[in-house]
Amino acid sequence: MEKIFLIGGSGFIGKNLVRCLSPYYQISIFDKYIDHDFFADYPSVNVYQLDLVADKIPSEIIAPDYIINLASIVTAERDLSLFDELISSNLKVLLNLYERFKDTSSLKLFIQFGSSEEYGSISSPFKEENREYPNSPYALVKQLTTNTALMLHRNYGFPAMVVRPGNLFGPGQNKNKFIPYVIDKLRKGEPLNVSPCEQKRDFIYVDDFAWCIGRLIKNYPSAVGEIVNVASGESISLRNIIEICKAGMGNVSQINYGALPYRENEMMDLKCSENKLASIISQEVNFNMNERLNEYIQKL
Incomplete structure (x- = not known):
């Protein structure tokens, strides 16, 4: 069974990816905070409690086939004082993961999570080739990590891609959403x-989102080096x-x-084009x- 590392995988998205993908992959979770009650229902999932900024994944842990980097602080605030913490929780984690796995021959795909907020206030539908105009510290730092991940691919052959999700919703989401x-x-x-x-907003149910991630993994040769919107397209x-x-x-x-x-x-209309996603996975995206x-x- 192929292996997936979920970095920052003890949150809302990570738990739903575990729920949907664990029947098909051996999953390991790495996070600073672990919901042990949740993962008790998934005994096949390996769980490691780590400070992803300060610590590296130990070398004795066998490297995976795929890495999904969810680690981030998500905020709608516009306060510029947030930059230091956002950079630490996004860029430093990405660079630590690169240093740990840059020479890993088994790694087929590294999925870095971006954000549809990177597009800013341009007219939708947002297309991956659009120039970004982020209008918050969170969106700007997400764009920074997007460009860093793609630079690591172009310059050093690291098998990175960037997923820009729509507005996710589903089981286990915090009630403040x-x-x-x-x-x-x-x-x-x-x-x-x-x-x-x-x-x-372009909403996508977590089960549909997990299905898309699974399809991107299956089609990883076409996904490497790309930015891909994973959304409903509406x-x-x-x-x-x-x-x-x-x-x-x-x-x-x-x-x-x-x-x-x-x-x-x-932003008054946030809608993502799903054409590239459909092309990579060779399947129409149509969610109700x-x-x-x-x-x-x-x-x-």
Whole structure:
């Protein structure tokens, strides 16, 4: 069985990748914080607690076929004081992993996680060849790691690629994220204070996302050296998300649209082209947001 290392794999995305991919791969988790209760249900998964900035993965651990680097601090804040911590949690981890695995002949693909926020406020749909205009410290540091990963491939033959996810949602997501926050409020029958919610986002369910990652791994020779959007290719307004949730739950909670302002430099339409993804995996990407959202509601 081929091996995958999930770096920073004890978070929301990592756990769902474990859930979806562990039947097909031997997975090892490396993270500073480990959810031991979760991984107790997956005894075949190896778990290592490491400070990924300060420590390197021990040399005695057998190298994998694939590495997925999820390690990052995710924030919507625009505060410039965040740069030091963001660089530490993103760029330093990437460079540490490169130094550890640069001479590993078994490594077929290194997936570095970028962000669709790297595109900034350009017109969507975002295409991988677009020049980026990041408008937050988080997005700028993500662009830095994207360029670093691709430089390591071009200059040193490191088998890196960059995945830019859409807006993920699914089981185990923190309730401070938009969709679980909305569902939690509606389930409690509490009023919901939100912005006008006309901004649109490209949402993708974690099961669909994991399927795409699995297909990229299977087609790794075509993925190496590329930036690939992994998203639905469609955008939906946050207002529509709320109304779908209300209808699916039969809820009559008061929704106070406009009670909160938009964030500074808010992107009003974030939609990613999925054409390159479909080309690499040789399969059409077609996900049904309404079906997936209702499926998610039923699981909560």
